[in-house]
Amino acid sequence: MSRRIASSKATVVSQAERDIRARLDDHELDFTAMSAISNIYRAGSAVRNHMERSLLADYDLSWVAFTVLWVLWIWGEQETGHVASEAGITKGTLTGVMKTLQARKLIKRIPHRDDRRRVSIGLTKAGVRLIEQVFPEFNTHETLAVSGLTMAEQHELARLLRLVLKQVSSATPEEDV
Amino acid sequence: MSRRIASSKATVVSQAERDIRARLDDHELDFTAMSAISNIYRAGSAVRNHMERSLLADYDLSWVAFTVLWVLWIWGEQETGHVASEAGITKGTLTGVMKTLQARKLIKRIPHRDDRRRVSIGLTKAGVRLIEQVFPEFNTHETLAVSGLTMAEQHELARLLRLVLKQVSSATPEEDV
DNA sequence: GGATACTCATTTGAGTACAAACGATTTCTG
DNA sequence: CAGAAATCGTTTGTACTCAAATGAGTATCC
Numbered sequence: 439m440s441r442r443i444a445s446s447k448a449t450v451v452s453q454a455e456r457d458i459r460a461r462l463d464d465h466e467l468d469f470t471a472m473s474a475i476s477n478i479y480r481a482g483s484a485v486r487n488h489m490e491r492s493l494l495a496d497y498d499l500s501w502v503a504f505t506v507l508w509v510l511w512i513w514g515e516q517e518t519g520h521v522a523s524e525a526g527i528t529k530g531t532l533t534g535v536m537k538t539l540q541a542r543k544l545i546k547r548i549p550h551r552d553d554r555r556r557v558s559i560g561l562t563k564a565g566v567r568l569i570e571q572v573f574p575e576f577n578t579h580e581t582l583a584v585s586g587l588t589m590a591e592q593h594e595l596a597r598l599l600r601l602v603l604k605q606v607s608s609a610t611p612e613e614d615v
Numbered sequence: 616m617s618r619r620i621a622s623s624k625a626t627v628v629s630q631a632e633r634d635i636r637a638r639l640d641d642h643e644l645d646f647t648a649m650s651a652i653s654n655i656y657r658a659g660s661a662v663r664n665h666m667e668r669s670l671l672a673d674y675d676l677s678w679v680a681f682t683v684l685w686v687l688w689i690w691g692e693q694e695t696g697h698v699a700s701e702a703g704i705t706k707g708t709l710t711g712v713m714k715t716l717q718a719r720k721l722i723k724r725i726p727h728r729d730d731r732r733r734v735s736i737g738l739t740k741a742g743v744r745l746i747e748q749v750f751p752e753f754n755t756h757e758t759l760a761v762s763g764l765t766m767a768e769q770h771e772l773a774r775l776l777r778l779v780l781k782q783v784s785s786a787t788p789e790e791d792v
Numbered sequence: 793g794g795a796t797a798c799t800c801a802t803t804t805g806a807g808t809a810c811a812a813a814c815g816a817t818t819t820c821t822g
Numbered sequence: 823c824a825g826a827a828a829t830c831g832t833t834t835g836t837a838c839t840c841a842a843a844t845g846a847g848t849a850t851c852c
Contacts, residue, residue, distance in 0.1 A: 557830085602661075
């Protein structure tokens with residue numbers, strides 16, 4: 439398991455934001471952007487943290503391990519490079535995660551038929567059983583997490599985040615992959 | 616440096632979401648929540664990744680190191696436990712980060728006047744110089760990140776995220792701190 | 793006032809994560 | 823077809839990260 443919450447009782451976030459503003463008022467800063475972005479990061483960390491502690495720990499899965507299983511469940515057998523990219527990790531990190539998952543017999547390696555550099559991975563039957571048990575619970579937690587929002591707000595939130603994501607990833611130099 | 620983007624050219628996210636939906640349609644799942652939550656996490660990772668690569672790497676600062684400097688800048692000298700909480704890391708992690716920052720003479724330790732268990736930390740002059748140089752740039756990137764949204768949308772995004780954050784953190788067992 | 797319980801930061805041990813270097817293959821090119 | 827370039831997954835080195843154990847110091851309670 440790993441990673442911790444971006445702290446802060448949410449009930450005091452607004453006060454904290456006001457405090458920050460008060461201290462930085464003489465610099466020329468974009469407080470609206472600051473507030474939106476920092477809340478994105480905080481909420482993202484809180485979600486990951488919550489899932490790890492409240493759900494994934496019960497199955498002895500890290501966030502990344504869960505993500506890899508999920509990717510393989512949705513898209514089936516995939517080459518490692520593609521899995522890494524989908525899971526949002528580097529190839530090097532995936533190698534380590536694969537080691538763990540393979541030791542637990544949740545995934546299996548499938549050598550490429552005629553290019554021996556390449557390796558695909560896929561779920562074993564045990565892997566399928568596990569993700570089919572875990573994911574519905576995961577989704578229940580997701581539902582709970584957005585339960586304070588109306589349906590329209592949930593859609594709006596996803597839409598706005600996609601816009602940010604688009605902007606950020608187009609501005610970030612692609613290193614690997 | 617560390618951590619990587621939650622992958623995916625944002626331009627194909629919507630298509631990916633449709634693919635997922637197609638594959639899971641027979642399970643009874645809350646796709647709206649799933650979409651909102653996964654976009655929160657993806658956007659959060661993308662933001663962190665972007666800042667690390669496009670800005671913080673130039674100053675040889677990790678995300679967490681930057682966050683600690685920022686906390687000390689905003690709130691002044693603080694006890695370590697409080698700094699850890701604000702920065703969203705455990706006290707144990709902070710100890711390591713402090714070691715790095717102290718080696719670079721960006722922060723200094725301040726022993727508590729009459730309780731020798733406690734330690735406060737604060738910025739050195741070099742630390743203040745650094746954060747005062749970096750943060751305005753950081754904020755510029757934040758502005759860029761939300762440049763696809765209207766002002767009203769930026770406020771709405773922050774508001775919706777605060778609601779999610781509130782829900783999630785009230786549902787997550789507090790371990791440390 | 794002396795043992796006991798508590799409260800801090802730190803250390804420990806294992807796992808995650810990245811970039812960069814590496815080695816094994818395959819593909820390209822002359 | 824042989825050497826160079828490109829493309830894979832893996833390894834390496836460093837940093838971050840957590841939970842749990844530890845150790846130093848303080849407070850409580852009889």
